[in-house]
Amino acid sequence: MVEVLFIGLSLSSILLLIALGLAITYGAMGVINMAHGDMVMIGAYVTVMSKIWLDLSFFAAIPIAFIVTALIGxxxxxxxxxxxxNRLLDTLLATWGISILLQQSIRLEFGLSFFGINIEGLGPGLQNVSVPSVLQGTVHVAGTDLNAYRVFIIAVTAVLTLVTWAILYRTSFGVQVRAIIRNPQMAAACGIDVKRVNALTFAxxxxxxxxxxxxxxxxxTVFPDMGSTLVVDGFLVVVTGGVGSIYGTIxxxxxxxxxxxxxxxxxxxIIARAVVFAVVIAVIVLRPKGLFSFKGR
Amino acid sequence: MIVNRRDLLKTAAASSVLLAAPGIIGRAYASDTIKVGALYSQTGGLSVVEKLLASAVQLAVDEINADGGVLGQQVEVVVEDGASDPKTFNEKASKLILRDRISNIFGCHTSASRKAVLPIFERRNAMLYYQTHYEGFECSRNVLYTGAVPNQQLGNLIPWLVNTHGRKKIFIVGSNYVYPKEMAKVTKKLLADNGAEWVADEYLELGHSEWAAMVKKIKDSGCDAVVSNVVGDSIIAFYREFKNQGITQEDIPICATVTGEIEIQAMGAEFAAGSYTSVPYFQSIDTDANRAFIENFRKKVNDPNVVTYHSLEAAYFQVFIWKQAVEAAGTLDIDAVREKLGGQSYDAPGGTVTIDGDNLHAALTPRIGQWQEDGQSKIIVASDGNIKPLPYSAYGETADNLFCTSQGLLRDKL
Structure with a gap:
């Protein structure tokens, strides 16, 4: 039973990992960010490239990926x-366009492949990231063997969630973000630089x-289209949890x-996938604003 | 060695041109080139694999042109993009056949795209040259199938797994669509014939890569081997999860029908080391012809690390089969070419292949390879000579009782 719960926890942590960023951009800023999945894709490519070109370990890729994607964001x-x-549908179309641009720039190696220049690690093919041997195999926890890599993902997700929570609820920047979530005009009237805060939040x-x-x-596998399926899962979580609520997302x-x-x-x-969609539909029908949602005045 | 082979081909081509000369004069639409189609996805999710197939066709055509072409004419490849979408495949096939008047087309990779173009090939009597190993259960007079059918993969894998390797309880796993389901049917039949049993027959959504639950099921099922018909990038996630849940290939070996060099390269060789795959061609086949093929292909796509695999080899050699049939027929007329396709034999990189005159599938030599730490396979079992293709083996077709014959499908036998 521990193993079953562990697998569930692992699936949850992956969902949360993808949804966490979305919960902020969609939830807080009201931007349907279709390019979110492609940020995931770019993070994966950063791992591939930092191994090939800088000979850095998998762990070193984590901060680099954060910085690179934050800058792109x-x-x-x-x-x-x-x-x-405030133009919800337009953000959907525009970010979808950005998503295609990002995918193609990886696939076409920023256009260099037209000139016969090939960058190792980019291009339309599948890329391979080797997981450090520490994270391969299993770890023994509470009498059962658990997949080491999944334990690591759960840990990383937990840390990121804590960091996000701390930023939102324990810093003055977080107060500004939450003020903007509730009412951007009022926040601006109180002297918050809405544009700057939004830019940083998106990043x-x-x-x-x-x-x-x-x-x-x-x-x-790492390939240019990998983000498109992930972003769907991310939106399922955010919509079910309730827009703008980090607790709801978790x-x-x-x-x-x-x-x-x-x-x-x-x-x-296959049935599991169907049941998950059924649950999401039920939640949307019964509680259109999601499980947890902020009640405005 | 390459030079010798080239010279040989050159002489062969020159002599067949002489023989075929009267045929050329008679052609109504004589031009200075012969056009063939290459219908593969250049964009979309399947383009990674299909672009390589198109390159293999182009490589074969380049080599044929360097040796004097077909019927004394240069061959020109008209490339169309199927865009990873069966409907687009259908449209592009119509374009090639109706507007460009091309009736010899190399193309399609998935069964879905093949099924989508089949009606137009049959209605307009054109010929599709299809290189991918597939589930069988098809008998068209307008397709030349040069990839393996189930009896050429599972037909040697299952008896070996049960009798030589001593595994009796088999977990069958696949992606949720027609190919793995038909393969599972054949697997079950062969397991029963060999006195072993299957403990589960499970599927994961196509393209899905979350394997935690399935691998746990495999672990808990009490099976002693897995037969995998998983396709696409799900394969990579599957092997990784398998190793990461602590299952070793010694305890429960994965025996696959699809996993090839390209997937092994993408997942990292350490995850597949020790597992098995049954296909007719491996990059590791140690012959001069294969080494030359690998070298030429790498030059062609300008990538020194690219791997070769079963459908890639078939995409390459089927062009030579086509050339031989056209030259034997002396014309591009499809009925005449089809007549000559049966019985054509060619020394492909993986060994000699022969086209079966009954069902227009290729007789191939099934091989079982065990994946090594370097991402290449060690061939541990090779069948004794070519095995006759039986596309309906899941439904009881045998070499003595053919369902698919040169008269078409004998429906009453199904």
Whole structure:
């Protein structure tokens, strides 16, 4: 039973890892960020490239991926997203476009492949990230053998969640972010630099996706399209948990992950997927604002 | 060695041109090149694999052109992009056949795309040259199938697994679509014939890569071997999860029908080391012809690390089969070419292949390879000579009782 719960926990942690960044960009800023999955993809490519070109270990890729994707996020916010606040559907289309741009720039090696220049680690092919031997195999916990890599992901997710919570609820920056979530105009009237805070929030959300990418590269293949399926899972979690609520996101990922694991083990993976979607639909129908949502006045 | 082979081909080509000369004059749409189609995904999720297949076709055509072409004419490849979408495949096939008037087309990778283009090939009497190993259960007179069918993969894998390797309880796992399900059917039949049993027959959604629950099921099932018909990038996640849950290939070996050099390279060789795959071709086949093929292909795609694998080799050699049939027929007329395709034999990189005159599938030599730490396979079992392709083996087809014949499918036998 410990193992079953562990698998569920592991599925939950992966969902949360992807949804955490989305919970901030979608939840806090009201941007449907379709490029979020591609930030995950870029994080994964950073892992591939830092191994090939800088000969850095898997662990060293984590901060690099965060910085790279946060910077890309900052640029995207400055150039595109900033102009689209309060235009929900337009953000969807614009970020979808960005998503395609990002995928193609990796696939075409920033256009260099047209000139016959090939960069190792980019291009349309599948890339391989080797997981450090410490994280391969199993660890013995509470009488059962658990997959070491999954334990590591759970730990990283827990740390990132704590950091995010601390930033949102224990810093003055977090107060500003939460003020903007509740009412951007009022926040601006109180002297908060809404544009600057939004830009940094978007960059932070993108950086979280980058770290998720490093984690995903360890057990998925790395290829330009890898983000498109992940972003769907991310939105499922955020919508179920309730827009703008970090607790909701944590709870929803835990719920969906455990349901998925339990159903998968006692029947099969295909039915598990169907059950997860059924639960999400039920939640949306019964509680349109998600499990936890902020009640505005 | 390469030079010798080239020279030989050159002489062969020159002599067949002489023989075929009258045929050229008679052609109504004579032009200075012969056009063939290459219909593969250049974009979309399947483009990674399919672009390489298109390159293999192009490599073969380059070599044929360097040796004087076909019927004395240079061959031109018209490339169309199927965009990883069966509907686009259908449209592009129509374009090649109707507008470009090309009736010899190399192409398709997935069964879905093949099924999507089949009606147009049959209605317009064109010929599709299809290189991927597939589930069988098809008998078209308008397709030349050069990849393996189930009896050429499982037909040697299962008896070996049960009788030589001594595994009796088999867990069958696959992606959730037609190929793995048909393969599972054949597997169960062969397991029963060899006195072993299957403990589970489970599927994971196509393209899904979360294997935690499934691998735990495998661990708890009490099986002593896994037969995997998983496809695509799910394969990579599967092998990684398998190792990371602490199962060793000595305890429960994975025996796969799809996992090839390209997937091994992508997952990292250490995850697959010790597992088995049954296909007719491995990059590790140690012959001059294969070494030359690997070298030429790497030059062609300008990538010194690219690996070669079963469908890639078949995509390459089927062009030569086509050339031989066209030259034997002396015309591009499809009915005449089809007549000559049966019985054609070619020394492919992986060994001699022969086209079966009954069902237009290739007779191939099944091999079982064990994956090593370097990402290459060690061939541990090779069948004695070519095995006759039986696309309906899941439904009781045997060499003495054919369902798919040169008259088409004998429906009453199903």
């Amino acid at each position: 900052l640029v995207i916010e400055r150039l595109v997203v900033r102009r689209l606040y 932070f959300g993108s950086g979280l996706a980058g770290v998720a990418g490093v984690m995903m590269s360890g057990f998925k 709870l929803a990922s835990g719920l969906l992950g455990e349901i998925n694991a339990l159903v998968a083990l006692f029947s099969n993976d």
